[in-house]
Amino acid sequence: MEEMKKAILDFAKSSKKTKFYFSDLEKAVQKVIPKAKAREIKKAATALINEEKLIYFSTGSSTMYGLKGRGQTEDH
Amino acid sequence: MAFEPREEQKELKYQELRIYSDDELHNYTEEELKNFKVKHPIPDVDELEKGPWPSFVADAKREALHRKKLADDRMLINSECVEDLLGQLQVSFDDGETHWKHGGIVGVFGYGGGVIGRYSDLQEQFPSIAHFHTMRVNQPMSKFYNTDYLRAICDLWEYRGSGLLNMHGSTGDIIFLGTFTEQLEPVFYELTHVLQQDLGGSGSNLRSPSCCLGKARCEWSCIDTQDMCYELTHYYQDELHRPAFPYKFKFKFDGCPNGCVASIARSDMSYIGTWRDNIRIDQEAVQAYIGGEIPPNGGAHSGRDWGKFDIQKEVIDLCPTKCMRMEDGKLEINDKECTRCMHCINVMPRALRPGLDTGCSILFGAKAPILEGAQMSVLTIPFVKCEPPYENIKEIVEKVWDWWMEEGKNRERLGELIQRYGIPKFLEVLEIPAMPQMVTEPRSNPYIFWKEEDVPGGFKRDINEYRARHKR
Ligand code: HEM
Ligand code: HEM
């Protein structure tokens, strides 16, 4: 779990993008931990949300993840 | 089956929850409404009131007047927000383009759905709708609620939102239209802690599942739609609130093929109640319909004289699979050919009833994309039993999700994925056999595709060896 969380954060910090689909996070984690399962990765992402390191970004019809404090802020 | 709540149910008493007095709630006269003008000129928006149908503009004006007459300290969102909403709509008509920005990082803590962020791009002109976030409220099963509950949520939304709401969205949710970011958490708190009411789904989540009236009120219901919907809503809470899907996913439950929640058109996974045995026939009641003693269709068309009921013309000839006939004064149905369309049962409900060996059919893949047009769900699983705790159903759900999460592209609905890979691949995922009913024109289309691994020796062969046995 901690390893997955680290992989997600490392990826999010190094990426040029500010918003990620869940599948981007999944690929990033699987690069580091090839056997990681989608459901486990999701738990890690949810933990990061609860720790306020990641935030959700929602357009209404689809949802993405973002790094807190980067990219578009609340009152854009 | 009696309702067994997952958590202790509070009894909501509006008298204890109310925010406004009766005088505040009924604070304008019809005369005042007639003379009321919203503060912006809105000629094109006004046009929308002129057609034959009820218009949201008329409702919005009532709400605008109501808010204008409430004391300013009785609302946490500016009283003019409804007027500004209509004003901005007029500007959009003038400009031929929308003035809402797209998306936003708003939500309530820990939830990836349920709140849809919206910001105006004309914030100086329309400050009271600078934020206009929508909140989705997960409707109670079959939308059964009492007036105490309704009054309580209306008061809450008047106080902390625009007062405009939408009963209900196409997913079924009650939609709260328009509030500012700082009100999201308080509304969420009031809903969950006080009213025992969760938010619904939005974004790449499982959307709020919804169901027809089911066994609560409808004797045609072949499955307990409310129980299934409630169980799956609770069981898949994580999928509902914490998005990890490629896109949205909807469950809808119809108790019979009449499809009152239109699951076949509106859900990625449509559950439709059906039966495996025979339609139950009460021959005496059939005669009573023929003799005119019982009005057909439960009397629904009795406003006009349609002449004497003609069972041949109105029922037998309209059976889509032509599987009914009258034989020696008795109605006969060849149930093997019956496609469970419900027509005969709808016309003669006291004579004909669904069978007793009931369960549901599962169909997959409906969606309504703007560019390509609507697509219905495809009948994939003809029959499964539906008994709590629905382990067999959950197993199917998870097979489908695993495949879609693995193979689906971002923003690809299940129906599009099935189209991309083909039904045969989808059947493989579900581990079920194909059947002729899945094929258009099965008699002229052989619909058998061999895979290399199914053919002894594969697709490669030694042509000389073959020619030695079969001369050209
Ligand atoms: C250039 C501007 C815009 C682009 C390129 C854009 C693009 C999109 C796309 C690709 C979708 C997903 C459609 C689908 O496959 O279902 C979408 C959904 C949506 N957009 Fe936009 N959009 C724009 C502007 C706006 C604006 C200004 C608003 C609102 C004020 C808006 C409101 C919505 C809503 C509500 C949905 C969700 C529809 C649903 O699936 O229920 N969009 N948009
Ligand atoms: C009286 C006015 C309005 C009515 C009657 C209305 C009605 C609806 C309905 C029926 C839906 C579908 C809900 C569902 O799929 O469950 C919807 C969705 C939505 N509406 Fe409205 N709406 C109104 C105003 C607005 C305004 C002013 C905004 C934006 C500021 C807005 C933004 C949205 C969004 C973002 C969605 C969700 C799209 C999605 O499915 O992801 N609506 N609305």
Ligand code: SF4
């Ligand atoms: S779908 Fe069928 S069971 Fe459900 S309410 Fe409609 S008629 Fe009744």
Ligand code: SF4
């Ligand atoms: S339900 Fe439909 S298909 Fe079946 S016997 Fe009645 S009319 Fe025919």
